[in-house]
Structures are given as C-alpha cells and as structure tokens.
Amino acid sequence: MSLAPLVRAVEEAQLRDDRPELESGDTVRVHLKVVEGTRERIQVFEGIVIRLRGDHLRRAFTVRRIAHNVGVERSFLLHSPQIDKIEVVRHNVVRRKNLYYMRGLTGKAARLKERRD
Amino acid sequence: MLSGLLGRKVGMTQIFGARGEIIPVTVIEAGPCTVTQVKTLPTDGYEAVQLGFGEAKLKNTTRPILGHLGHSLPQTPNQRRRQQIEQAKARQAARKKASAAAEKAADKSAKATETEADEAESTETTTTAKAGAKASAKRRRGAGQALGPFRVLREVKVLGGEFPGVGDTVDLAMFSVGERIDIIGTSKGRGFAGVMKRHGFRGGQRTHGQSDRLRAPGSIGPGTTPGRVLKGTRMAGRMGNDRVTIKELEIVQADPERNLLLVKGSVPGANGGLLMIRKGAQQLALAARSGATDAPKQRA
Numbered sequence: 001m002s003l004a005p006l007v008r009a010v011e012e013a014q015l016r017d018d019r020p021e022l023e024s025g026d027t028v029r030v031h032l033k034v035v036e037g038t039r040e041r042i043q044v045f046e047g048i049v050i051r052l053r054g055d056h057l058r059r060a061f062t063v064r065r066i067a068h069n070v071g072v073e074r075s076f077l078l079h080s081p082q083i084d085k086i087e088v089v090r091h092n093v094v095r096r097k098n099l100y101y102m103r104g105l106t107g108k109a110a111r112l113k114e115r116r117d
Numbered sequence: 118m119l120s121g122l123l124g125r126k127v128g129m130t131q132i133f134g135a136r137g138e139i140i141p142v143t144v145i146e147a148g149p150c151t152v153t154q155v156k157t158l159p160t161d162g163y164e165a166v167q168l169g170f171g172e173a174k175l176k177n178t179t180r181p182i183l184g185h186l187g188h189s190l191p192q193t194p195n196q197r198r199r200q201q202i203e204q205a206k207a208r209q210a211a212r213k214k215a216s217a218a219a220e221k222a223a224d225k226s227a228k229a230t231e232t233e234a235d236e237a238e239s240t241e242t243t244t245t246a247k248a249g250a251k252a253s254a255k256r257r258r259g260a261g262q263a264l265g266p267f268r269v270l271r272e273v274k275v276l277g278g279e280f281p282g283v284g285d286t287v288d289l290a291m292f293s294v295g296e297r298i299d300i301i302g303t304s305k306g307r308g309f310a311g312v313m314k315r316h317g318f319r320g321g322q323r324t325h326g327q328s329d330r331l332r333a334p335g336s337i338g339p340g341t342t343p344g345r346v347l348k349g350t351r352m353a354g355r356m357g358n359d360r361v362t363i364k365e366l367e368i369v370q371a372d373p374e375r376n377l378l379l380v381k382g383s384v385p386g387a388n389g390g391l392l393m394i395r396k397g398a399q400q401l402a403l404a405a406r407s408g409a410t411d412a413p414k415q416r417a
Contacts, residue, residue: 003388006377007128007144010370014133033137058131082137 011057016079020086022049022061025094025112030063030076031085042084045074048092048112050099064102066110071103091115119287120274121395122148123170124378126302128388132369132379142369142379145300147394149288149376152281153186153264156272164275168287170391171268178266186264269391276396289371289378297365297397302385306358316351361385365397 022028030045047065050073054060059078064071076083092112102110124147134140154167169186180190192200262284281287292298312318312334321330334353338346363384370379384392 003127006146006375007130009375010132010142010144010372010377010379011130077133077139079133080137081133 025092027089029087143384145378147289147378152285165272169267173266173268188263299395301393304385307356310356315356
C-alpha cells in the first residue's frame with residue numbers, strides 16, 4: 001500500500017471544516033484566541049490576504065494591514081486551533097497569487113477594487 | 118513485556134498540540150509483529166524473542182526460512198524425482214514378486230495365487246507410506262503453526278513479565294502516549310560524499326583568487342614529521358546507509374486502529390524504511406537502577 005494515505009489520514013483528524021475558501025486579495029477578519037494569564041479573549045486582525053501557500057493541514061496565509069501608519073503582516077495556519085473564526089469581508093480584484101507589490105504601496109494606491117461576480 | 122517492536126517509517130507531517138502549537142512529527146507504522154521464535158537461557162544462552170514483521174510473498178521466501186516458520190514445504194523437483202524413482206522401483210519389485218509367485222503357484226490352485234500377490238503388494242505400499250510420513254514429520258518443526266512469511270525477522274529483548282509464546286502477536290499497545298522511545302533505522306545512503314557534506318568542513322575561500330578550492334578539505338596533516346597521515350583523519354568517503362539510533366523521542370499520538378505511532382521529531386531513513394522502536398534506553402536504565410535499589414531492601 002502506498003504510504004501517503006496514512007499521513008493524510010493523520011492530518012485529516014485535525015482539519016477544520018469551518019474555514020472559508022480564501023483567495024489572494026480577500027479582505028478578511030481573523031478572530032484570534034489570545035491567552036492573557038488565565039483569561040482567554042478574542043482579538044481581531046483585519047487586513048488583505050497577500051499570500052496563500054501549502055495545502056491540506058499545512059495550508060497557510062498571510063494577512064497585511066496598516067496599523068498606526070506601519071505595515072503589519074501576520075501569517076496563520078488555516079487550520080490552527082488558535083484561530084477562532086475567519087470572516088471574509090469582501091473579495092477584491094487581483095491579478096496575482098502573491099501580492100507582494102502591496103508592500104510598496106500606501107494610502108490611496110494601496111486600495112483594491114471589489115470584485116463584482 | 119518486550120523491549121521493542123518493528124515498524125516502518127511512513128512519513129513526516131505536522132500536527133497541532135494542545136495549546137495550538139505546531140509539533141513536527143514522524144508517522145510510524147508500528148507492528149503488529151508475530152513472535153516467530155522464543156530464545157531461552159537453557160537452549161540459547163540468552164533470553165530474547167524473534168519477531169516477524171511485514172508481509173512477504175511465499176515465492177520470495179527461502180525454504181530454510183519457511184521451515185523455520187513452521188510451514189510444511191512443497192517438494193523440490195529433485196525430491197519429487199527421487200520419490201518417483203523409488204516408487205517405480207517398488208512397483209517393479211512388486212510385479213516381479215507377483216509373477217514369481219504366480220509361476221511357483223502354477224501347480225497349485227488359482228485361488229491361492231491371488232491372495233499371495235495381494236499380500237505382497239500391501240506390504241510394499243505400507244512401507245513407502247511410512248517413509249513419506251516420517252520425512253514430512255521431520256520437515257515440520259515447531260508446533261506446526263505456519264507463520265508468515267514475513268519481510269523481516271528481528272530479535273528483541275524481553276523485559277521480564279510475561280514471556281510470549283510462538284505465534285503471539287504484539288502491537289503498539291506496549292507503548293503509551295508521552296513515553297520516550299529510541300528508534301533505530303538505517304540512514305539514507307549519500308554515496309561517496311565530500312568532506313563538507315560528510316564532516317561539515319567549511320571548504321575553501323570563495324574569493325581572493327581561489328579556483329577549484331571551494332569544497333576542498335585543506336591540509337590533512339604536517340609534513341616530514343610524522344611523514345604520514347594520522348589514522349582517523351576525516352576525509353571524503355561513503356556516507357549514510359548506517360545504522361542510526363535516535364534516542365528519547367516523545368510519542369505524541371498513538372492510533373492503535375491503524376497501528377500508527379506519531380513521534381516528535383525526525384527518524385533515520387527513507388519513507389518505507391524498516392525501524393526498530395524500542396523503549397527508551399535511559400528510562401530503562403533508570404527503571405533498572407530503581408529496581409536494583411529495591412532488591413536489597415526486599416532481602417533485608
């Protein structure tokens with residue numbers, strides 16, 4: 001028997017089915033579980049998905065936002081239990097898979113057009 | 118309880134831990150193994166158990182091993198030929214006897230001839246059947262259980278407790294999640310490797326007019342004194358394909374249904390490679406030491 005299905009089966013157990021299909025250029029709100037001492041609270045990180053990589057359990061994405069005039073990027077594993085919820089706010093028109101060009105743009109130039117479909 | 122189990126490396130992946138952290142794991146198919154031989158102090162001079170693991174085809178298994186595993190073997194062409202010759206000879210002898218008897222009894226009544234011939238034939242057949250039964254009994258060793266055939270047979274130690282018998286199966290139930298284990302495998306062969314890959318040398322300078330010295334070993338020793346290269350000097354050569362033991366790996370998860378063990382970290386060899394999964398040596402040593410301190414107390 002091929003070995004790959006066994007590894008896949010191991011990963012399958014941890015896959016989460018409540019994750020939306022993300023695409024590059026999506027504006028998303030990532031609800032993170034943050035543990036402070038003994039208390040756990042939810043923190044929201046909102047921005048544009050500029051990168052998607054990996055597949056299955058290793059599927060990961062990077063969200064970029066401008067916070068206090070500073071560009072901030074955070075990478076997450078799509079199926080991470082540290083993520084409570086992911087909301088897709090809107091789909092935007094982009095022509096690339098990796099939106100690294102966003103890093104050089106600020107203000108009005110860094111806007112993306114909403115996709116109409 | 119046995120000290121170890123045979124398995125094979127399935128592959129690596131990552132899983133999420135209890136706090137959402139990522140744990141790199143190797144998936145190992147551990148067992149089930151079958152006990153094929155029990156070695157005891159009086160007969161073998163040491164105590165161990167031989168385990169069989171993995172399926173093998175009957176046609177790819179040698180006759181000595183099949184015999185060892187308690188299979189009744191099919192005859193070889195040579196054996197069959199010899200037997201046919203023997204049988205033919207026996208038949209001829211019977212016929213000769215019968216005809217001789219018939220000639221002798223020509224004067225006597227026909228009834229007597231028949232009975233005599235029958236007798237001669239029956240004795241012949243019983244002797245050949247006896248010989249055959251004896252031979253097959255000799256070939257069938259052990260308890261007559263046909264095990265396997267297996268891809269590999271390996272010995273493991275027995276750590277006291279219940280001694281398993283031939284034909285018993287052992288699986289990963291002997292391990293528990295969180296336990297530390299040692300894993301022994303054969304590392305991937307790297308062929309004839311240079312000194313940078315094999316020993317981590319830094320190679321030569323990349324700049325300052327160097328050419329052909331990028332991956333060179335540099336000097337291998339002094340000059341006229343001692344006038345030779347010291348033994349053990351690290352040089353290029355065959356790398357990998359060695360027996361490697363990784364100690365104290367943590368079991369992260371166990372799946373008894375699929376016979377899978379998830380072990381934190383990497384394990385030697387290619388995917389599909391044979392592994393020996395053993396109880397952690399350090400933990401065994403600790404247990405032995407505590408056992409040793411217990412023993413005198415009991416005596417006192």
